[in-house]
Amino acid sequence: DTEVTQTPKHLVMGMTNKKSLKCEQHMGHRAMYWYKQKAKKPPELMFVYSYEKLSINESVPSRFSPECPNSSLLNLHLHALQPEDSALYLCASSQVVGLAAQSPLHFGNGTRLTVT
Amino acid sequence: QQQVKQSPQSLIVQKGGISIINCAYENTAFDYFPWYQQFPGKGPALLIAIRPDVSEKKEGRFTISFNKSAKQFSLHIMDSQPGDSATYFCAASTGGGNKLTFGTGTQLKVEL
Numbered sequence: 311d312t313e314v315t316q317t318p319k320h321l322v323m324g325m326t327n328k329k330s331l332k333c334e335q336h337m338g339h340r341a342m343y344w345y346k347q348k349a350k351k352p353p354e355l356m357f358v359y360s361y362e363k364l365s366i367n368e369s370v371p372s373r374f375s376p377e378c379p380n381s382s383l384l385n386l387h388l389h390a391l392q393p394e395d396s397a398l399y400l401c402a403s404s405q406v407v408g409l410a411a412q413s414p415l416h417f418g419n420g421t422r423l424t425v426t
Numbered sequence: 427q428q429q430v431k432q433s434p435q436s437l438i439v440q441k442g443g444i445s446i447i448n449c450a451y452e453n454t455a456f457d458y459f460p461w462y463q464q465f466p467g468k469g470p471a472l473l474i475a476i477r478p479d480v481s482e483k484k485e486g487r488f489t490i491s492f493n494k495s496a497k498q499f500s501l502h503i504m505d506s507q508p509g510d511s512a513t514y515f516c517a518a519s520t521g522g523g524n525k526l527t528f529g530t531g532t533q534l535k536v537e538l
Contacts, residue, residue, distance in 0.1 A: 314469075341524065343524070350531070350533075351530070351531070352515050352517075352528030352529065352530060352531055353470065353515075353528060355525060358524070400469050400470075402469075404524050408524065414460065414472045414475065415472065415524060416472075417462075417469030417470050417471065418469050419467070419468050419469045420468075420469050
């Protein structure tokens with residue numbers, strides 16, 4: 311089983327809904343990431359948090375709002391999404407940002423999001 | 427410059443055979459090259475990784491071959507098993523960082 315836990319596993323939401331995706335890790339990692347993955351495509355980086363501070367935003371639309379309440383938790387708040395936002399949303403963590411060889415990414419199993 | 431090109435898109439191998447997936451890059455600043463394995467309904471999992479100061483790294487049945495001058499690297503899966511059937515992504519990053527550039531993925535099927 312993965313050490314990065316994501317909830318819910320599946321989510322269906324309407325375009326006017328507000329929902330949140332949650333991610334938790336207890337490996338003591340200080341870097342956490344959100345990725346988006348469309349079917350048969352590679353993961354695309356959305357956000358990076360380092361020591362609970364947002365360090366990278368890959369020009370993601372404001373209808374996606376990340377939050378890192380503490381070093382173990384990462385949320386992604388969703389509002390007014392579009393059907394094209396339907397995808398697998400993956401959370402990942404690493405010991406720190408950088409030094410990838412010593413601090414590889416650990417991915418969760420994702421939340422399958424469907425926007426209707 | 428930031429792209430990592432991966433081939434083939436899909437691959438069918440007989441059980442016990444060798445699976446070979448290739449990747450090529452342009453950005454000479456890339457200095458970390460991991461391979462991820464992803465099963466349906468699961469997140470990617472790190473399989474094996476290499477730095478450009480070595481030409482080959484082997485872990486069990488999985489080997490990365492790295493050709494710095496050609497800017498290419500490949501994954502070899504020896505004695506392929508049906509349980510290896512998954513999607514494989516190569517990736518690369520610069521400055522030892524975690525901002526990975528992924529290849530397009532290879533869907534591997536190992537048949538009995």
